[in-house]
Amino acid sequence: MHILVLGGAGMVGRKFIERLARDGELGGKTVSKVTAQDVVAAHAPAATPFIFDAVVSDMSIEGEAEVLIASRPDLIVHLAAIVSGEAEADFDKGYRINLDGTRHLFEAIRKVGGGYKPRVVFTSSIAVFGAPFHDKIEDEFFTTPLTSYGTQKAIGELLLADYSRRGFFDGVGIRLPTVCVRPGTPNKAASGFFSNIIREPLNGIDAVLPVSDQVRHWHASPRSAVGFLVHAATMDTGAIGPRRTLTMPGYSCTVAEQIEALRKVAGEGVVARIKRVPDPVIDGIVAGWPRNFNPQRALQLGFKAESSFEEIIRVHIEDELHGTFVK
Amino acid sequence: MHILVLGGAGMVGRKFIERLARDGELGGKTVSKVTAQDVVAAHAPAATPFIFDAVVSDMSIEGEAEVLIASRPDLIVHLAAIVSGEAEADFDKGYRINLDGTRHLFEAIRKVGGGYKPRVVFTSSIAVFGAPFHDKIEDEFFTTPLTSYGTQKAIGELLLADYSRRGFFDGVGIRLPTVCVRPGTPNKAASGFFSNIIREPLNGIDAVLPVSDQVRHWHASPRSAVGFLVHAATMDTGAIGPRRTLTMPGYSCTVAEQIEALRKVAGEGVVARIKRVPDPVIDGIVAGWPRNFNPQRALQLGFKAESSFEEIIRVHIEDELHGTFVK
Structure with missing residues (x-):
């Protein structure tokens, strides 16, 4: 099968492609080719059992999506987006990439036709x-985003459902939790500290x-x-019905x-590297974020996540630190 | 004040403009001009205390919205849409008019700038x-449309909220119930019978x-x-917050x-004109429609509707039949 990953140079895209390279198959089908599209060139995993093609393009430009879809990939994983802060700072760019880019993609698929x-x-x-919401957000709670990024994602969900309902493609939308522990260096995202306070101390910093x-x-x-992506890519969508996200x-x-x-996982010495420096601005931003969910439908449909934060830390140590850390 | 009514030739638009002509003012401000835009020419009410301008244009065409907004209307009432059946039958047209048209309008307003x-x-x-839903749909229930029309309206709501949050305009979205008794001749809309069974018998048919x-x-x-439009146009939006629809x-x-x-209102003779001819297709369509709501927020914010169906019939007899009907 041929898999197209849009936003393939990003952290989640890269890890998804690495997993495909490791597994060689997806849902029992051999992966013959992976096309990784992004605005910068995606690097190939160390060893790939499939053809790897990195495409640098901007899907918000009319016609670019058609080029990507012309080869009729069997699976399209759409991770490409301007992040929250940038979509808020640059209104035009956010709508161009996150809304127009997504719509161009969906339209390009629809226009192929022929089954x-x-x-x-x-x-x-x-x-x-968007706040205010319940302490535990239920599956039927309404979407009232308080950022342009959230608005663009909510619109993408609606389009995904309508294009799927009309039979133009078979869509599954997944709302990701905050990905933690995020590898790499600390960034200035307001959510960065959730990962920083684990990753940096484990590195002795x-x-x-x-x-x-x-x-x-x-x-x-x-x-x-990555597991969510794999399951969304391979699950029986007959069980989802029209509520696709x-x-x-x-x-x-x-x-x-x-x-x-x-x-518990790393000891007192590692914890001592966390320095409390209150920042009222970040505190204010974070106060408006969801705290907890009751994701019944996803659980029933077989999606799985960690069941403790210790497990999340152990996964980080295994996947990013070769099983070790600075005591 | 100058009021721009998009979709001004439609039933609700026409009645809104007639009310403006009757009142001469809106929210205490004299109405100096009404521009009624539509794809067909809107007729002027019999007597208008303001300048009435009918503009025939297609807002889905790039640049048309800018022309309408150039005169900086104080109030814009956006009623223009391809209806549900047509948006379902013609995918491209529905998205072009209902989504692109709305976005062009919002962008044209944003780009005026200068306060x-x-x-x-x-x-x-x-x-x-979209079904399944609760018997009484609450304000926080999620929007999962099962038509392209519903999808386009839900996207319009999201854009309205984001453009309002960013301060580009001061938006209020209103989800209309089925408008009943709809004047005019019977149409083939699946919902037509709700009005037909009242309007036609009162006409002796x-x-x-x-x-x-x-x-x-x-x-x-x-x-x-029309009352909803007037209240949405004049209310203090400070009380709404970011959830604009x-x-x-x-x-x-x-x-x-x-x-x-x-x-009760018209007697047994009128009721006898209702003929029961079951149509399983219409029955099936209607089964997927909302039945009841608990519109707490709108009620708290001062929106008012009828409190009995007798009142709805009496309003029809007063407003459309000069107070009389065929016994």
């Missing part, structure tokens, strides 16, 4: 929800905690995020519980 | 909801009831629909209750 009906996996976000340790949030590991499972815990988990 | 921030009233629909009289639905009169109040009743109300 072409690929699986399309669309990554949405819990940013489709101090990390700043800018919020109260009573802040509660919704997490899943990068490994789980699902809130993915995750693990809800407070920062205090994150720290306690780190203590 | 221009008009009130924008956007008419949405209960078609944003037989009408077909194609569904069980146990079918429950959600109604408001054309007069109430509201499910309008209405009256929920079964067809049997509609018929009973007609009996």
